[in-house]
Amino acid sequence: MDAERWQRIQRIFNVALSLSDAEDRESYLREACDGDGELEAEIAAMLDEDSRPDSLLDQGVEQVAGSMLGASAPPPGTRIGHYSVKRLLGEGGMGVVCLAEREDIGGTVAIKLLRDAWLSPTRQRRFQTEQRALAQLNHPGIAHLYDADTLQDGTPWFAMEYVQGITLTDYCRKHNCSIERRVNLFRQACDAVRFAHAHAIIHRDIKPSNILVTDDGSVKLLDFGIAKQLDALDGSSGKTRTVLRMMTPAYAAPEQLVGDEIGVQADVYSLGVVLYELLTDRLPFDLSNLSPLEASSVLHGDAPVKPSEHGTASAGRAQWADLDVLCLKAMHADRARRYSSVEALIRDVDHYLGSEPLEARPDRLAYRVGKFLHRHWQVASVLAAAVLVGAVLSVFFTIRLSAALDSAVAEASRTKRVQQFMTNLFQGGDALAGPREDIRVIEMLERGAETVETLASDPPVQAELLHNLASIYQQLGKLGAADALYAQSLERRRDYFGEESAEVAESLVAIGILRIDQARLEDGEALVRDGLVLAESLLAPEHPTVIAASLALGQTLRERGAHDEAIAILAQTVERQAATGNASMDQAAALSELAKAHYAAGHYDDSASIYRDVLQRHRAIVGNAHPLVAGDIASLAAIEQDLGYYDKAEMLAREALAINERYYGVESPHTADNLTSLGRALLYQQKYEEANEALERALAVQESAVGPSHPLVAEAVNELGNILAMQDRFAEAAANFQRSADIYRNVHGDRHYFVAIALSNVAYMQMKQGDYDQAEALFRPVIRQFTDALGADNVNTGIARIKLGRTLRLAGRYADAEIESFAGYEILAAQASPSISFLRAARDDLVLIYEATGQTEKAAGFRQEIAALDNDATH
Amino acid sequence: MQLENNNDRPSLDDLFSAIYEELRRLAFVVRRNEYAVTLNPTALVNEAWLKLADSPALTFESPLHFKRIAARAMRQLLVDAARRRLATKRGGGADVQWVTLDESVHQLAVSEIELIALDEALDELAAAEPRQAEMIECRFFAGQSVAETAELLGVSEATLARDWRSAKAWLAQSMRQTG
Known part of the structure; x- marks a missing residue:
């Protein structure tokens, strides 16, 4: 049918319709069609259809859908x-x-x-x-x-x-479950989600109807229909595309509603809503009849009514306060302020169930005391209130922080020590689990430490608390305080358990590691060795304390440059651990240490092959897209970087970054770390713009994740400063170092040696710009600061003096320069590997100074030393 | 059918599967005879489109543009389904015989042949007057109101009403001939 004919049909049809009399119609039709019988029949048929009701087109599409897509199923008996x-x-x-x-x-x-x-x-x-x-x-x-x-x-x-059960919400209603029971069921659901995340699978559709409770009360998570495999090769460059599915928006995270990239926090959000509903029997928001964008703006608006305000089941006021915090933190509209992972959520659920303080809770004295009373009301009632307050502080801080100092933090601290032994920029800091509000934590710890004093009647507990407090101080970088507390703990353990005890061994090892943090490597090594010998004499070789001591000794040896010994003991530890035949995660950790030792020794091939082994182990356990895997890849990137294969380093850094971005979302401290390594790899390929961009992104991510004045930001700023310095952009670099100094001052106080490290960098930039007077004016107080905080013989003091020596030499003040360079040289030569760059710099400076001042014999001595080292290096 | 970003097969595919799932839900509601009290089916379809239209994964010039595409998708989907069902009924060698669960539904149901005939007649109509074929898609497959469809096609409501009547009558007679 062509357009012209159809026009004609319509014209005749419409005129015919206007004629009400059937005969009129018929005669009009005959006349209009003018002998075209086919046309006439067609229009007559149309008129006929027009008079019938209920043509298919009048029925509506729902009937068609009902028929064409109707429920059909294989009948019973089908195979x-x-x-x-x-x-x-x-x-x-x-x-x-x-x-x-x-x-x-x-x-x-x-x-x-x-x-x-x-x-x-x-x-x-x-x-x-x-x-x-x-x-x-x-x-x-x-x-x-x-x-x-x-x-x-x-x-x-x-x-x-086949899961036979009813939905979580129905179950709770039917059994009239207590709050405690509800939270327990919720925790089970969280655990299933946690497990999925550990395998890099995001569920994306968590809601009560997907959580069933079976008759025996166990929880099953269902419907992974729109789950997201984080490492799925979907060619979408890490972007999680919106799933077009008519999911009810009630449980969707705001970022899901607007189609942003989503990470594990989307599931955390949904779990939060589920908890809300479990506690209150209602949804936090009425999002019905809203488009996703509208719904998302509602979620970003006012916070929902606290669950406690319409809680249905009975719970005490304090419990409700905790449940409010737990629930609202899980379902915070801003994903950076949610629990960063389901693990973190579970930890707080466990704290709630154990009547311990929540990690999400602001630290308030009354709150902690309240917790203690709830948990130990029998004990509490017989204790004097004054003692109680203090005891609460220490006990709970210990519990809370040791729980928080999970493997991530331990790993972070280890990695840090490797990375920057010379600058000791140790933060103790996974921002996710580490202390957010350092200053307040410190205040609480101080009061806690005072009160532990009063627990003299129970020496083993007192010693244990002191030990734990010390380790927290150590993580916070308060090494002096940690030292004093470890010493007290050791003393009490000696008195109570005797010299020959596993507890004393533990203390010795811990103090040894502290000495290493203090850059007192020799003392540290001696203590760790004593601890290890003692532990070995008392415990089986595969006992965790022995293994931990061995690993610590391996680290110590590596850090003082005794690479062969380090490798030997770490290899032995790995073997012992393999003999236990279990704990593959621990094995991977020990292997990582060994790989680090090989790395430090410059055995890049060995190191890389062990890292690849570790990578494989991790992949087998946690899948391809887990942060652990990203960590291993990042290590391999570091090796390529050192070998000068910057393109490979870049590729690996990007791979690690992609994994962490998918796992944590784009804005997390973890991705910031990867961005930093990526920035370094780019820098060495002279891709300055990209490098700066990566580092600035790292900085922005850190700032938004932890706030502008967090030590992690200081570290990122510091890195950016280093890179600017490498590009000879000294003034900009100095501004960055100054900013990190300000942050450290703010967090740790004026006298902390981190401040001195940052200021020393500022001074060095001034020297680079030829401003020797200003540099000297800054170096001198910095050296005093190091001496006060760490001691006159500390490596940091030595490094600063070497830098000052160079400044003075460049200024032509050879006599003053000689004093500083030589002092710095002596401090470092006694402790550090002879080949480190600062010692090389000191030797070079001294040769020049001696030559300039006519002390040719001394100059020759250092020349020889330099030649011997170069010779060593070539063999 | 043109999507905003050409060759964006995944987006189109997402659109199809989303509409499919929505239609199945709709079918389910119809079968349970609950739709009268819960949602009127057209509103349900509209709601689906609202959700889709807000989805950043798919970009469209305008909501109207989107609805036109969705209407076409819906038609294609239902007709494809009808063809599959027909093939299976005529002995497609399946090892599983799928049965309709509720026979009462089957009685008021539209037959596959009817729907396929409609599809073919629509193609023929489109050859003569594409705008009217689109009108049918919007009014019938997408359940749009007269006003909405008129806006969509850029015609007056009176024109639309007249076109609707003649197109409907013509399609019906054409289908009867085929059937």
Whole structure:
């Protein structure tokens, strides 16, 4: 039919319609069609149809949809693989789920079939994603996958564990569960989500109807239909695209609603809403009838009504206060202010269940005392209040912080020591778990330490608390305070347990590690050795204390440059650990130490091959997209960087960055670390702009993650300063170093040696700009500061004096320069590896100074030393 | 059918699967006969589109543009489904016989042949007057109101009402011939 003919048909049809008399119509039609019989018949048929009611087009699409896409399911008795269908369990957008029985060996399963699989690759992919997720996730809280295949007509299916239960919310209502029980069930759900995250799978659709509780009260997480495999090769360069699915917005995180990239925090948010609903029997917001964008702006508006304000179940006021904090922190609209991971959420749930202070809770005295009373009311009632307050502080800080100082922090601290032994920029700091409000923490710790004094009647507990307090101070960089407390703890342990005890061994090792932090390597090594010998004499070689002591000795040796010895002891430790045949994570940690030692020794090949082994182990345990894996890749990047393969380093750094971005989201301290290494790799390829961009991004991320005056920001600023310095942009570099000095001063106080390190960098930049007077004016107080804080023989003091020596030499003041350079040389030569750059610089300076002042013999001596070292290096 | 970003097959695919899932939900509601009390089906479809339209993964010139594409997608999807069903019914050699769960639904149901005939007739209409074929897609497959469809196609409501009547009558007679 062409357009002209259709025009004609319509014209005649419309005129005919206007004629009400049937005969008129007929005669008009005949006349208008002018002998075209076909046309006449067609229009007559149209008029006929027009008079009928209920043509298909009047029915509405819903009827068509009902017919074409109607629920169809395999009838009972249908065979699917080894299974025989019993009945339909349910259907959803994705397909149908049937109950089926395994024919040969019995057993009931649920079979999920993807109806109309042909329709779109997206749906097939999602179906496969769910199948893969279930196959990967072997966890009691997640249905197991048994079998999967495709029917002849192309319908994919998989068989999974049949979960017989009711939804979490229904369960709680039906059983009228207490708050305690609800929180316990919630925790189970969290654990399943945590497990999925550990395998780099984000669920993305957590809601009560996807959380079932079985008759025996165990929780199962269902429906991984839109789960996101973080390492899925979807070619979308790390961007998690919005899933077009008509999910109810009630449980979706705001970033999910607007289609932003999402990370594990999206699941944290959904869990928060689930908890809210469990506690209050209602949703935090009414988002019905809102578009996703509208819903998102509601979520970013006022915080929801606190659960306590319409809590239905009974709980005390203090408990409600904690539940408010827990719930609202989990579902904070700003993802940076949410729990950063499900682990962190679980930790606080556990704190709640154990009546311990929440990590999310602001530190308030009354709160802590309240917690203590709740947990130990019997004990508390007989204790004098004055003692109580102090005891509470120390006990809970100890508990809280030691829980918080999880492996991430331990790892961070270890890595730091490797990275920058010379500058000792140790922060103790994973911002996620570490202390956020250092100053207040310190105040509390001080009061806590005072009160531990009063616990003299219980020496082992007192010693344990002192030990823990000390380790916290150490993590916070308060090495002097840590030292005093470790010493007290050791003294009490000696009195109580005797010299020959595992406790004393533990103290010795801890103090040894502290000495290493203080850059007193020799003392540290001696103490760690004593501790190790003692521990070995009392405990089995694979005992954790022995292993820990061995690892510490390995680190010590590595840091003082005794690489061969370090490698020997670490290799032995690795072997011992392998003999225990378990704890593959610990093994990987020990191997990492060994790899670091090889790295420090310059055995890049050995180091890289061990790191690759560790990487493989980690991948086997946690999958491809876990931060641990990113850490290993970042180490490999560092090796390539050192070997001068900057392009490879860049590639690896990007890989590590991508993993962490997917895991934590783009804005996390972890991604900032990766950006920093990426920046370094780019810098050495002279890609200055990209390098600066990466580092500035790192800085911005840190600033937004932890606030502008956090030590982590100082570190990023410092790095940016280093890079500017390498580009000879000394003034800008100096401004950055000054800023990190300001931050450290703000956080740690004027006299802390971190401030001195940063100021020393400022001074060095002034020297580089030829401003020798200003540099000297700054170096002198810095050296005094180091001497006061760390001692006259400390390596940092030595380094600063070497730098001052160079400044004075450049200024032509050879006599003054000689004093500083030589003093610095002596301090460092006694402690550090002869090949470190500062010693080389000191020797060079001294040669020049002696030559300029006619002390040719001395100059020759240093020349010889330099030649000997160069010779060494070539062999 | 043109999406804003050409060759963006995944987006189109996402759109299809989203509409499909929404239609299945709709079908489910219809089958349970609850739609009268919960949501009117057209509103449900509209709601789906609102959600989709706000999705940043798909970019469209305007909501109207989006709705036109969605209407076409809906048509294609239902017709594809009808063809598949028909093929299976005629002995597609499937190892599993899918059955309709509720026979009462089946009785008021639209037959596959009917829908396929509509699709073919629409193609023929489109050859003569593409705008009217689009009108059918919007009014029937997408359940848009007269006012909305008129705006969408840039015609007056009176014109639309007249076109609707003639197109409907013509399609119906054409389908009867095929059937």
